[in-house]
Amino acid sequence: MKTENNLPLLGKKVVFTTLGCKLNFAETSTIGKMLIQMGCERAGKTDKADICFINTCSVTEVANRKGRQAISKLRKKHPEAIIVVSGCYAQLKPDEVLQLDGVDLVLGMNHKFDLPQLLTQIKAKLEQPKKIIAEDIRKVMDFHGSCSADDRTRHFLKVQDGCDYFCTYCTIPLARGRSRNGKIEDILKQAKMAIDEGAREIVLSGVNIGDFGKTTGENFFQLVKALDAVEENVRYRISSIEPNLLTDEMIDFLATSQRFTPHFHIPLQSGSDAMLDIMHRRYHTDLFAQKVKRIKQSMPHAFIGVDVIVGARGETEEYFEQCRAFLETLDVAQLHVFTYSEREGTRMLQIPYVVPDKEKKKRSEILHQLSEQKLQAFYHSQIGTNATVLWESKAIHGKMYGFTENYLRVMTDYDAKKVNRFEPILITDQNIAPNPSAEA
């Protein structure tokens, strides 16, 4: 029987807002499951919530601003609710977040996600209105596995957290701590559980997943091989991997895998070797070019997306031009262009040359145009090829959408029977659809 004793938050209505990366989505999903186990229900669109949970991002100053806006919006919509804030912004600036109008409870990235702790914190708040920063916010961080499904039928499986690289522009190691991971056997169990729940596509997520294994004496390639050996009707994507950790051996294995998709997301950050040194990245452009070449030799149809930052401190016109020229030569499908923003506590602030905002904007536009050219060329090169699509559930104006293994977004007339199913498809200029996640 459901009682207040075994379901301490029975009947409380909760809403979730998640900003930022797929890891945050996976972690929100874990907290959501816990709250539901404690008796909470998800609030409907017109309901007044009792608890609002916001998982924030802090990758740029814009991300912090979006967090503040989300908090303010929820406070207006749910004036009586407990507002709980978690994520990188909360971890990096707990006192600032706690001072925001409406915030009641601040949880760090280190939150232990165990029911008794969460229960105590939330119950304390429910019974005794008072602003609280969770005790755990400055403690040593552990690894907490999580997995979430989005409305596009993909599941995001967290395999690693934190980063030891300390690139000079980045606050993520400050927010998420040192590199750590779960055991391969535990991750396999989580993957199998997701498959049992209907997952047909699993995205391996983490902060620096190529660095997997630091805490368990294993490595990322072993994880890839173990997942590949799971005999199920499922495919995997690797969310993003540092170029120096993407070994040739792994590329060759992925080229023959039936389950890992020919889809790569590789952070470059700059195509100028001088800038890579300023950023303290662990490779130069020759290594990056070699990785792209090797992928395309064994998987010519592979989709490769590349992250680039424009306007970082020290990026002179000459360095930017080196970057643009290098990117032009790369056989990749898309650039994810980010404009540098100053982050407190980073070593990049010691570099004296600051790129003016107007120049940053101009550089961003140049690389966005280059990205669009590359994307169109990639789409064009795939017309007439055969692929396998996994159809998603959403119906938009009578159409349904899905991604092929090499990350082409395609569409067809909506048919409920196709949802979450693989189907062979011939790519034509009629069924190819724009990718809404071009800025992801």
Ligand code: SF4
């Ligand atoms: S590899 Fe560099 S950019 Fe990526 S999370 Fe680690 S420190 Fe940040």
